[in-house]
Amino acid sequence: NLRLRCTDCPDIELCPECFSAGAEIGNHRRWHGYQQVDGGLFSLWGPEAEGGWTSREEQSLLDAIEQYGFGNWEDMAAHVGASRTPQEVMEHYVTMYIHGNLGKACIPDNIPNRVTDHTCPSGGPLSPSLTTPLPPLDVTLAEQQQLGYMPLRDDYEIEYDQDAEKLISGLSVNYDDEDVEIELKRAHVDMYVRKLRERQRRKNIARDYNLV
Incomplete structure (x- = not known):
C-alpha cells in the first residue's frame, strides 16, 4: 500500500x-x-x-x-x-x-480577445504607410562616394561617433585591479556598446529607407 x-x-x-x-x-x-x-x-x-x-x-x-x-x-x-x-x-x-x-x-471555454487595434487610416500618426520603405533615391556611385558611403564594402568612410573606439582602446585587465577599477572599465565597455548600437541603428535606417 x-x-x-x-x-x-x-x-x-x-x-x-x-x-x-x-x-x-x-x-x-x-x-x-x-x-x-x-x-x-x-x-x-x-x-x-x-x-x-x-x-x-x-x-x-x-x-x-x-x-x-x-x-x-x-x-x-x-x-x-x-x-x-x-x-x-x-x-x-x-x-x-x-x-x-x-x-x-x-481552462475557460471562451478566452476573450484583449488585443486592441490602435492603427488608423493612411496618413495618421500610427498609419502603417509611415513604416513602408520610401522609393529608392536616384544617386549615382560618385555621389554615394561623396556622401562618404562605400557601396562595395556597404560601409561608411566616417562612422557615426567616429571616436567611440577611444573609450576602450586603452583598456587592459590586470590581475591586481581593484573593484572600483573593474567597475570603471565595465562602464567604459557599456558606453562603447551603446554607441555601437546607435551606429547600427542609423545604418539600418539608411538602408531601410534607401538613403544610400
Whole structure:
C-alpha cells in the first residue's frame, strides 16, 4: 500500500487518508516534506486511465512541461523516461490535462480577445504607410562616394561617433585591479556598446529607407 514518509521526522509514515487530512503526530507537522514510500508506482487517474502512467511519471511530465514548454514533446519524453515516446507524452498530456476534467476546470471555454487595434487610416500618426520603405533615391556611385558611403564594402568612410573606439582602446585587465577599477572599465565597455548600437541603428535606417 502507498505510504507517505516524513523527511523531517524519523519513523513517521502516514497513509494517504491521514496525509490528506493533515494529521499531526508528536513533532510531525503537516507542512513537513515527504516522500512516497512505494516509489510513486500508483496511478493518479485510476485503473481506467490508458497507458498505465504512474504518479512518478506524472510528476516528471509536469516538471518537463514547465521546463521545456508545451510542444517540445521529444525533450519532455526524454525527461519522463525511456519508457515513453514523444507521441505517448503528447497524447497523455492533451487527453488528461487539457481535455480531461482538470483542463475543463482550469481552462475557460471562451478566452476573450484583449488585443486592441490602435492603427488608423493612411496618413495618421500610427498609419502603417509611415513604416513602408520610401522609393529608392536616384544617386549615382560618385555621389554615394561623396556622401562618404562605400557601396562595395556597404560601409561608411566616417562612422557615426567616429571616436567611440577611444573609450576602450586603452583598456587592459590586470590581475591586481581593484573593484572600483573593474567597475570603471565595465562602464567604459557599456558606453562603447551603446554607441555601437546607435551606429547600427542609423545604418539600418539608411538602408531601410534607401538613403544610400
